[in-house]
Amino acid sequence: MDRDSRFDIIIAGAGAAGLTLLWYILQSPSLRSKQILILDKSMHPVNDKTWCYWESNQLKLTPFIHHSWSELEVGAIGDSFSQKLETYSYNCIRNGDYTKHILSKAKKFNNITLLETGIQHFESIDDLGVVKTDAGTFKAPFIFQSVLKPPDFEESKVDISLLQHFIGWEIETQTEIFNPDKAVFMDFNVKQHDGVTFMYVLPMSKNSALIEYTLFSENLLDEVEYEQAIKVYLSDRYQLEAGKYKIIRKEKGAIPMEDRQFSSWYCKNVMNVGTVGGLTKPTTGYTFTRIHQQSKTIIAALEEGQKPPEIKASSYRFRVYDMMLLHILDSDPEISLKIFHDLFKRNKFDSILRFLEEKSNLFQELSIFSSLPYTPFFKSIYKMKHRIFTGA
Ligand SMILES: Cc1cc2nc3c(=O)[nH]c(=O)nc-3n(C[C@H](O)[C@H](O)[C@H](O)COP(=O)(O)OP(=O)(O)OC[C@H]3O[C@@H](n4cnc5c(N)ncnc54)[C@H](O)[C@@H]3O)c2cc1C
Numbered sequence: 360m361d362r363d364s365r366f367d368i369i370i371a372g373a374g375a376a377g378l379t380l381l382w383y384i385l386q387s388p389s390l391r392s393k394q395i396l397i398l399d400k401s402m403h404p405v406n407d408k409t410w411c412y413w414e415s416n417q418l419k420l421t422p423f424i425h426h427s428w429s430e431l432e433v434g435a436i437g438d439s440f441s442q443k444l445e446t447y448s449y450n451c452i453r454n455g456d457y458t459k460h461i462l463s464k465a466k467k468f469n470n471i472t473l474l475e476t477g478i479q480h481f482e483s484i485d486d487l488g489v490v491k492t493d494a495g496t497f498k499a500p501f502i503f504q505s506v507l508k509p510p511d512f513e514e515s516k517v518d519i520s521l522l523q524h525f526i527g528w529e530i531e532t533q534t535e536i537f538n539p540d541k542a543v544f545m546d547f548n549v550k551q552h553d554g555v556t557f558m559y560v561l562p563m564s565k566n567s568a569l570i571e572y573t574l575f576s577e578n579l580l581d582e583v584e585y586e587q588a589i590k591v592y593l594s595d596r597y598q599l600e601a602g603k604y605k606i607i608r609k610e611k612g613a614i615p616m617e618d619r620q621f622s623s624w625y626c627k628n629v630m631n632v633g634t635v636g637g638l639t640k641p642t643t644g645y646t647f648t649r650i651h652q653q654s655k656t657i658i659a660a661l662e663e664g665q666k667p668p669e670i671k672a673s674s675y676r677f678r679v680y681d682m683m684l685l686h687i688l689d690s691d692p693e694i695s696l697k698i699f700h701d702l703f704k705r706n707k708f709d710s711i712l713r714f715l716e717e718k719s720n721l722f723q724e725l726s727i728f729s730s731l732p733y734t735p736f737f738k739s740i741y742k743m744k745h746r747i748f749t750g751a
Contacts (some may be wrong), residue, residue: 366395369488369501372398372504372632373458374454375633375650376503380632381461381471390661394472397473397474400475404455415446428539429444430541432544433703434545435696442708445709483627483628488629504625509625515621518618519618521554522575523575524574524579524580525612528586530570530606546559547699554577559573569610570593615639620678632653632654632657682751683739684698702727705730
């Protein structure tokens with residue numbers, strides 16, 4: 360491999376972040392002719408993750424979209440609120456479809472090498488990024504990695520460390536019981552034993568849906584507990600007893616919800632992208648849209664022949680909001696439910712989504728906060744003051 364070990368760009372990890380970066384490279388006339396290496400332990404497309412996001416078609420991802428919803432429902436404290444979205448649509452992409460589509464495009468380019476191998480280590484030597492893999496060592500002026508936690512990960516400040524953990528079943532029913540235009544964004548009207556808990560229902564047609572049992576808490580449950588909760592929900596809400604539906608696929612995940620700051624650079628020539636680049640929004644787990652924003656910033660710099668800039672996932676203001684809400688989620692699940700209830704009862708869903716994707720302005724944020732119980736937020740500012748007043 361020595362002869363071919365030097366590339367212009369290496370993408371280490373072909374998950375959401377690596378593939379998205381590749382997708383934008385393929386659309387860039389000045390970058391798609393470069394010598395590019397893509398590494399991952401497996402590039403076989405498997406639909407085991409559903410990536411949802413909301414937007415008003417700025418991302419131009421129509422070929423990838425598996426299903427879209429124009430209406431969302433939220434349930435909390437015995438109430439249920441539904442609203443049609445005006446600005447956004449809520450879309451889902453299946454990771455296997457995304458992988459297949461992007462890699463089959465990349466395979467048409469002779470200058471793009473796809474290599475399945477285990478990635479072990481990154482370093483910078485003589486102004487080149489170096490990646491050591493089971494198949495050899497490869498170098499490039501820039502490596503974009505979504506595989507290993509940055510070396511300073513363990514030392515970075517973290518006060519709250521929760522997980523958003525879930526198991527989902529994609530089911531097919533004998534009768535038509537779902538509304539394929541409406542997704543259940545969060546239904547907190549379920550038993551709250553182990554932290555803030557909700558169901559997430561994505562109907563794909565009138566007789567199929569993905570149903571996920573999700574918790575915000577420190578520890579994972581046994582698989583059987585998530586699955587029992589899904590069975591109970593199917594029975595209580597849809598009168599679906601076992602035998603009346605078929606499980607066609609299962610999905611599970613545990614997404615970090617932490618107040619940790621991530622470094623943009625693993626070392627001088629190796630940039631952290633995706634989850635290990637700190638792109639996951641701590642209070643929601645949503646990462647996909649931020650991955651697109653990060654890729655666009657990287658591409659713009661590379662097209663200018665520049666080093667990509669430090670990329671902060673959130674501004675100071677939004678880091679403070681996330682810290683406050685994380686603190687409340689961690690310390691007081693009951694008041695968290697009241698906050699979700701009032702948030703969705705008293706605000707337009709489009710405004711909430713704009714706030715959650717950090718596109719709102721201070722005036723819009725004050726309007727949202729004024730609809731919520733304020734004492735828990737003041738308490739959380741007090742409890743988190745050592746972070747909030749030292750740069751978060
Ligand atoms: C089940 C699930 C559902 C999610 N749903 C959503 C959602 O709806 N919306 C949203 O915005 N976010 C969602 N997320 C969060 C986030 O968008 C995803 O986790 C996303 O996949 C993160 O992209 P990534 O590239 O950082 O990591 P990944 O997609 O996990 O990619 C990392 C890649 O590195 C490879 N790799 C790892 N270790 C090695 C190694 N040692 N050697 C070689 N290769 C290696 C893996 O094979 C993988 O392909 C979800 C997460 C999960 C787990």
